[in-house]
Amino acid sequence: MNTPLATARPSAAQNTQRYDAVIIGAGIGGLYQLYRLREAGLKVLAIDAGSGVGGTWYWNRYPGARVDSPSHVYQYWFSEELNNAWNWSERFPAQPETERYLNFVADRFALRKDIQFSTRVLACDFDETQERWQITTDKGITLNAKYLISCAGTLSTPLKNLFVGEKSFKGEVYHTARWPKEPVDFTGKRVGVVGTGATGIQVVQTIAPQVNALTVFQRTAPYTIPMRNQRYTDADRAALKARFHEIKALARNSFVGFDFDFTYGAFYDATPEARRAILEMLWNDGSLALWAGSYGELFVDEGVNNEVSAFVREKMAARIKDPALIKKLVPTDYGFGTRRVPLDTGYLETFLRPNVEIVDIKAAPIERIVENGVQTADGKIHEQDALILATGFDASTGALTQIDIRGRDQQLLRDEWAHDLRTTLGLMVHKFPNLFLTAAPLSPGAALCNAPTCLQHQVEWITDCIDFLEKNQRAVIEPTLAQQDRWVAHHDEMAATSLVAKTRSWYTGANVDGKPKRLLAYAGGVNVYREHCDAVAAQGYAEFRIN
Incomplete structure (x- = not known):
């Protein structure tokens, strides 16, 4: 897998800050999770590597970047007033408009004051004595939190250094997922685009009229x-x-x-x-x-x-x-x-x-x-x-496997997922108490879902679960191994019926060398997945280990 074996950490923390919850990511999921937990009365901090909000729509500003979900479903549902206050200009908005929308949401609900920008999470360690997470950032600050929530996104870790000799190239090199904010002028140049997925398609059709010559390197032709x-x-x-x-x-x-x-x-x-x-x-x-x-x-x-x-x-x-x-x-x-x-x-x-x-x-x-x-x-x-x-991402897992996340008995999540991609409902992982996930493996949000729909559902489930723990004065929740095994078996049963699981693609992790091959997304449907999640909550999280 294209992940580091270990993540460097600062030798000593400058100080420690204490929170009820820390959220990784300030994109669609992270902003909503921050809003919901703050409304529930918790002290919350969100952390994002970008200098502004938006997640995918902050980083992916390449030529032609555009949503291919209609704007009337690519939005938040928690506030009809918010819906009425914002006016989409078109059916499929371009990146700048989507980024403006997310900034509008952050400003309307004063979310920025609880977001630490331009900061990367290096390590997260579950302290079994305190039953709290210790989160280390590249700013030399340690955060102490009862709950740790990943809203880092499905397509947030681009695949890099895939080709021998990349550094020897004398011309300009751009990765679509880390595009500069300043405009790039390709007028009169010979430009090569590597990759013809959804991103490559948007780039190619946009820059072709500008360049002197365009060479498109294609491995697999897409249906479009x-x-x-x-x-x-x-x-x-x-x-x-x-x-x-x-x-x-x-x-x-x-x-x-x-x-x-x-x-x-x-x-x-x-x-x-x-x-x-x-x-x-x-x-x-x-x-x-x-x-x-x-x-x-x-x-x-x-x-x-x-x-x-x-x-x-x-x-x-x-x-x-x-x-x-x-x-x-x-x-x-x-x-x-x-x-x-x-x-x-x-x-x-x-x-x-x-x-x-x-x-x-x-x-x-x-x-x-x-x-x-x-x-x-x-x-x-x-x-x-x-x-x-335009060479793609380590989808669903990459954002977390590049962080040293250690649960009980110093279990490293990277090692767990290098062996097998296993979660409980795509929301939690055995041996990682009070760690909640969105867009993680074995949930529809990992690939087979309009992102805002699934992210909002998962945020709401996580918020309700935390609210249950707080009201019942419980410290820790963790899925049991037996419970996780049952969900993995059900996920695999659904995948076995799907032609998607039989096709090599990033949907199955086939684009990343060494990544365990399993359909990343739950194939039973968003509606069926919601029923499973609702049933777990209705039973008072009975199958979870709760202290």
């Missing part, structure tokens, strides 16, 4: 749906705001946390003509509804998946027309929806431009970076003035 964005009018916004409670309920009770679900009946109950009509309608909607709002069998039935995949391939091929490009850009080696499905704005058509070239690095992998470009295994050197690395 043309985004149908729209600017909102006052009437559009008023109509959506009037449906606040309806949309909230739909999102929280759907399969992947959107306001659409599998509402068209069983696939084979419809005639081929009727099925085609549904697929056409959802394709024309220009959203992720074709993926997560068409037919549930898409995820579990190879026959259904083959038919839908053929439909999408046909649509993609019609956009390109060039047989050579179709062979390169239209995937045939895996099924639609079993890997991350991006939305695009003219991505496929970008390759019809004379200044754009695609390089198949599955056929001839990148061998090394040299001082003037990229050398592939066929011996060719692709000369570049700048490189953009």
